[in-house]
Amino acid sequence: MSNTAKIDLAIPLGHLEEGTLAERPNRFVAVVNLDGQTINAHVPDPGRLEELLYPGNPVMVRNADAPARKTLYDLVLAAFDDIWVCVDTRYPNRLFERAARQGALEAFSGYTSVRREVTLEQALKSVESPARQTIPRDKKSKASKTPKSRFDFLLQGPGKRPLFVEVKSVSLCVDGTGLFPDAPTLRGARHINEMKEALDLGLDACVVFIAQRQDVARVSAHRQMDPRFAQVLDEAAEAGVRVHAYRCAVSPAHIRLEPAEVPYC
Numbered sequence: 356m357s358n359t360a361k362i363d364l365a366i367p368l369g370h371l372e373e374g375t376l377a378e379r380p381n382r383f384v385a386v387v388n389l390d391g392q393t394i395n396a397h398v399p400d401p402g403r404l405e406e407l408l409y410p411g412n413p414v415m416v417r418n419a420d421a422p423a424r425k426t427l428y429d430l431v432l433a434a435f436d437d438i439w440v441c442v443d444t445r446y447p448n449r450l451f452e453r454a455a456r457q458g459a460l461e462a463f464s465g466y467t468s469v470r471r472e473v474t475l476e477q478a479l480k481s482v483e484s485p486a487r488q489t490i491p492r493d494k495k496s497k498a499s500k501t502p503k504s505r506f507d508f509l510l511q512g513p514g515k516r517p518l519f520v521e522v523k524s525v526s527l528c529v530d531g532t533g534l535f536p537d538a539p540t541l542r543g544a545r546h547i548n549e550m551k552e553a554l555d556l557g558l559d560a561c562v563v564f565i566a567q568r569q570d571v572a573r574v575s576a577h578r579q580m581d582p583r584f585a586q587v588l589d590e591a592a593e594a595g596v597r598v599h600a601y602r603c604a605v606s607p608a609h610i611r612l613e614p615a616e617v618p619y620c
Contacts, residue, residue: 362454362457362459362614363611364450364453364454364457364459364611364612364613364614365609365610365611365612366446366449366450366453366609366610366611367608367609368417368431368432368441368607368608368609368610369417370417370418371415371416371417371431371432371607372389372390372415372416372417372418373413373414373415373607374387374388374389374390374394374413374414374415374416375387375388375410375411375412375413375414376388376408376409376410376411376412376413376414376433377393377410378410379398379404379408382398382401383397383398383401384396384397384398384426385397385398385408385414385430387414387416387428387430389416389428394416394427394428395425395426395427395428396414396416396426396428396429396430397419397424397426397428397429397430398430398442399429399430399442399443399444399445400442400443400444400524400526401538402526402527402536402537402538403537403538404433404442404526404527404537406435406527407433407434407435407440407442407526408433408442412433412434413433413434414430414432414433414434415430415431415432415433415439415607416428416429416430416431417429417431429443430442430443431443432605432607435528435568435570436570438568438569438570438605439568439605439606439607440526440567440568440605441526441567441568441603441605441610442526442567443567444524446524446567446603446610447522447523447524447565447567448471448507448508448522450565450603450610450612451507451508451520451522451563451565451612452469452471452508453612454612454614455469455508455510455520456469459612459614460599460601460614461614461616462597462599462616463510463518465512465513465514465515466510466511466512466515466518467511467512467513468509468510468511468512469508469509469510470508470509470510470511471507471508472505472506472507473505473506473508473509473519474504474505474506475504475506475519475549475552475553475556475558478509478517478519478553478558479556479558504545504546504549506519506520506521506546506549506550507520507521507522508520508522515559516557516558516559517558517559518558518559518560518561519550519553519558519559519560519561520560520561520562520563521546521547521550521560521561521562521563522563522565523535523536523543523562523563523564523565524565524567525564525565525566525567525568525571525574525600526566526567526568527577528566528568528570528571531570531571531572531573532571532572532573532574532575532620533564533566533568533571533573533574533575533600533602533617534574534575534576534577534580535564535574535575535576535577536577536580536581536584537577537580538580538581539580539581539583539584540581540584541583543581543584544581544583544584544587547562547584547587547588547591547596548587548591550562550591550596551590551591551594551596554594554595554596559595559597560591560595560596560597561596561597561598561599562588562591562596562597562598562599563599563600563601564598564599564600564601564619565600565601565602565603565612566600566601566602566603566617567603567605567610568602568603568605569602569603569604569605571602571617572617572618573600573617573618573619573620574600574617574618574619574620575619575620576588576589598619599616599619600616600617600618600619601613601614601615601616601617602617
């Protein structure tokens, strides 16, 4: 049995209650019919989610146990045909971190340090990289003017260049293809451009798409929804930014990252 087969990449979802969506008055709030009552639930995913969040569709919520909040529940799952789709965008980062720390993903084997929320400036200050010593002065000047965006993760390991990782949550699926984004994202395009700059400074960079649904057979940039993001990602991939994609098995009990990659196309 392989090492990855012994590793459990599931995260429990806690106690979920099933209801039906009544309406979504704004991006962050869903009104849900639950046990004969109407409750407000926080929607962690600000995307459009039109194929998931429509009146009458089954959803699952969890009590946030935060009496001071305006929304006492979190919206966690939404039904699509005969499967559940996770609409909580906080899980992909947690899933990736768990998998990376346990060495469960072949594409990220050999990395022994996983840090969260690291800027390019912080990485350059803390990393002893031979490539850093040979950076041309003009590129150092350019890097000093780079916006201090935080990348999701910085991975380091013996004999490996430091690797920036940005994790993207995929909830939309059309004919087996997971599409990102499902709403235009200027922030996403900016991060990808900054990853290209990291390559010039002796670091590696990678975009990881995690589909929070099991019916995804492949992942692609949503070119019709956000052609700018798709173009920036294409250019970054040509420059050397790595792109990987994974999917999850989702149930009312847990969400589990499947370690086998799905194609990015």
